[in-house]
Each structure stands twice: as C-alpha cells, then as structure tokens.
Amino acid sequence: LxxxxxxxxxxxxxxxxxxxxxxxxxxxxxxxxxxxxxxxxxxxxxxLPSSLGALARIGKAFRHAADTLPMGRARRAFWSEYYTKTGPASMSKGEAATKAALDTLLAQHLAEAPAEGHVVFAGAGPGDPELLTLKARRALHEADVVIYDRLVSPAILELARREALMLSAGKEGFGAAMSQADINALIVKHASAGAQVLRLKGGDPAVFARLDEEIEACEAHDIAFSIIPGITAASASAAALGQSLTKRGRNTEARLVTGHDMQGYADQDWKSLARAGEVAAIYMGKRAARFIQGRLLMHGAAANTPVSLVENASLPNQRIVATTLGQLPSALAEAALTGPALTLLGLAPRDAVVPTLKQEVAQ
The missing domain is CATH 3.30.160 (Double Stranded RNA Binding Domain)
Incomplete structure (x- = not known):
C-alpha cells in the first residue's frame, strides 16, 4: 500500500x-x-526536450558504427558532439535527417588525425573538493590517465571518470615513495601513446611539487602540456586560522619554505626569518620542527613567537595546534599529528574563528 x-x-x-x-x-x-x-x-x-528519447534511441542504434573510432578521447568527442550539437540541431528536421547527420559526423571524425597526447599539470588544492577549481574539475572529467599524489583526497579522485586509469605516484617525506624518474617515465609513456594525462598534485603544482622536472621530461619528448594552478596549503591554513598571510604594518612579505629537501633538513635565511613580525609557511616541517626551532632561536627569534600547525587543512578532520616557537617540539609531540600539516611561523589562530569552526586546538 x-x-x-x-x-x-x-x-x-x-x-x-x-x-x-x-x-x-x-x-x-x-x-x-x-x-x-x-x-x-x-x-x-x-x-529536457521531448525529443531527448528519440535522440538516445538513434544514438543507441548507431553505437556499432561508432565503435570503429578508437576507444577513449576520440570516441567521447564524437558522442559529445552528437548529443550537444549535431543531434539536437538535426532533430527538428526529423529522425532520418538525424541519422544522416550521424553518418556525416562519423566520417568527419574518422578522417581526423589521431589525437596527440597531452599532459595537464593541475593542483587539487588542500583537499576539500569544493576548493577544486572549475578548470581542474573539467580536466578530471576529460583525462584518460590520472597520475595523482598522496595528498590528493579520495573525494577529489572520485570525480574522475569511471573508465579513467588511476595511477598513484605518492611520495612521503623520509618514507616510501615512487622515484621522480619513474613518475616522469609514467607521464611520458601514457602521453606518448596519445592519452590525455592529468598529473594531479596536492595544493598548487608550482609549490614544492617538482613541477619543473616533469615539464622537462615532457619537453624532452615533444609532449604538449598545460598548467592549472590550485589553492596551496599556505592559503588554506591561513584561512583556517582566520588570518591573512600579509598585514599592513606587520609584514610586507610572506615566505613559502620547505622543511626538508633532497639532502635532508633544508637551510634557510634564518636571520631574516627570525626577525619580529615575519610570517612564513613551512611545508613538510613536522619532522624538522626541532631543527627549525634551534636555527631560529640561534639567530635571535623570540621564544614566544606564535607558531600554528594546521593538519588536514580544509578537511572535516582539520586540526590546529597553536603554540610558540619555544614550545614547538613538545606541542607537536603532545598533539601526535598523523596527517599532512603545514607550519605557520608568526601567526596564531584568531580567537573568534576557532570556536566557530569547532577545531581542536592544543595550547
């Protein structure tokens, strides 16, 4: 009933x-x-026009003929053009005209030269799918192959087409990782075979993401590429604190630095970073926290300089550890952060923001 x-x-x-x-x-x-x-x-x-059903029925009957097109991008482009342009335009003239238009469209696509491979380097942002740019979202829909980093969230990977080949190229500081040479070879292999390759990187592809090395691999094999910027972790983490990275009267620059490089802990211009009022976003800085603290204090930084660590910025499990430079290692040990975290030197959470976001804050 x-x-x-x-x-x-x-x-x-x-x-x-x-x-x-x-x-x-x-x-x-x-x-x-x-x-x-x-x-x-x-x-x-x-x-939805009433002719939509007839359009679909004609397309279904034509599928065996369209199978002469190569799988992947060529076939998708054919059907996309039929359902968005050729089909609706010809339906007003009747089903016979639509079938004839399909024959003409197929002949045009078969006559075209095979599509050349192309690589898109795109930023997936800090993790929240709603912070993915529209252009990156479109690239996910169009990609035949997606080569993604460890920091790309599962919710973003879910936006790729079901038939896309998904390949993990995850890296972890001081941990297991696919070598850069292997990643380069993977990009070149699929693009050389004519695939639309999306190299998807967490945050922004141009910030500590080895972008230049992968571009050089494409250039060495005459593979066309394009770059789609993304929201970097520094911006997302500052937003989580309710702060801006620059403020009139406080700092005229904000630095993006890395906690470690290929040789180990990274050296910086510690004297400049130690000045009062300086703001720096330190990527991959968790393991280097004690090293960073020692260098800054050695060069005159005040022990009460505010330091904030933002774990899983923009995601539901985001956490903020608010501490000072003098207490940084002990605060980190107590918080036991397990996810990716960005260290913001010189910034503390804005008091009014933290309760609103219901974040866990360790003082």
Missing part, C-alpha cells in the same frame, strides 16, 4: 519519474519531501 504524502501509512515509496524513454530520471527523497521531488521533476521536465 502507498498513500501519497503519508509516509507512516505507506508500505513502500516510489520516486518521481521524468520519462524520456530510454532516458529515465528518478527523483527520490525517501518520502521526506514529496512536494520537493515534484518541484524538481517539473524543473527537469521543462529543461
């Missing part, structure tokens, strides 16, 4: 249906909001 608008009195519920046979869209609210489901249905009914 099903009673409209009576969830408790119904043994089963059914979704609202938009029928453009063979295209069928079901809208369900689990009985919570039938009126909302009807509104969504009315909106979709108005948006």
């Amino acid at each position: 099903n009673i409209v608008d009576n969830l408790e009195g119904s043994d089963f519920i059914t979704p609202a249906i938009v029928d453009r046979d063979p295209v069928t869209i079901a809208i369900g609210t689990e009985g919570a909001a039938p009126v909302l489901a009807r509104q969504i249905k009315a909106d979709l009914e108005a948006r």
